[in-house]
Amino acid sequence: MILETLYTMLKNLYGINDAPDAITPYLLALKPRHDGHQEISVGSRFSGMEAMLVKETNDDVQLGVYLHPLIRQRLQHGSLRYDDLGYAAEGLSHFLYVIDRAGRNKSCSQLELELQAEVDKFIVLHLLTIEAAGKSPHNIFTWQFDSPDFAADLSHEERDRYETANHFAAKFCWKLRERCFFPLRRSELLAWIRPFFEANLEGKLARLIP
Structure with a gap:
């Protein structure tokens, strides 16, 4: 299942040892909804297509990932569409x-979260395309960053957050594109992306602001 392939790829890229072995048990059939202050749905940029549940109880936190059924169906049939893989x-x-x-x-x-997700999307699209076609694709950066498709119903605060994440992710991903993907240099890629992943927001931005 390609979702498990993507999940394992990201886990291994960053060496996340505390993560579950598989993502399938955490896939949600229904999109998360806000429930007072108990439940947070992350990923409203593409309404109805992808979201993550973060639900806090007295002594526990429940997590889950929602993908629209059509996306999951296409991925199960081997879709390599950028939008499906991106979600x-x-x-x-x-x-x-x-x-x-x-x-x-x-x-x-x-x-x-959104900044890291934009970077991870860029990396995953490259690595999967390299596996399928044997070479790095030249059009992913343009597809992802030149004309980002923001949902029309975003609040001003949400739109500002997504635009900011897209802006700074583009800076970092351009560096990855130039240094790590033509051709693929896996060891150099890891040397770039792991410190970025480890850094908090301020640390991430410090790497991108002169």
Whole structure:
């Protein structure tokens, strides 16, 4: 199942040992809904397509990932469409990032989650395409960053967050594109992405602001 392939790929790229072995038990059939202050749905940029559940109870935190049934169906049939893979990569990135931060007793903002997810989407699309076609694709950066498709019903705050995440992710991903993917240099890729992943939001931005 390609979702498990994506999940394992991201887990291994960052060496996230505290994460569950498989993502399938955490896939949700229904999209998360806000429930007072107990439940948070992350990933509203593409309404109805992808979201992550973070539900806090008295002594526990429940996590889950939602992908629209049509996306899951296409992925199960081997879809390599950028949008399908992108939705999946974002949801899995959110899931793994929250688990990693929780394991370190650290918190993270939604901007931090979205910035990391944009970077992870870029990496995953390249690595999967290289596996399928044997070479790095030249059009992913343009597809992802030149004309980002933001949902029309976003609040001003949400749109600002997604635009900021997209802006700074583009800076980092351009560096990855130039240094790591033509051709693929896996050891150099890891040397770039692991410190970025480990950093908090301020640390991430410090790497991108002169």
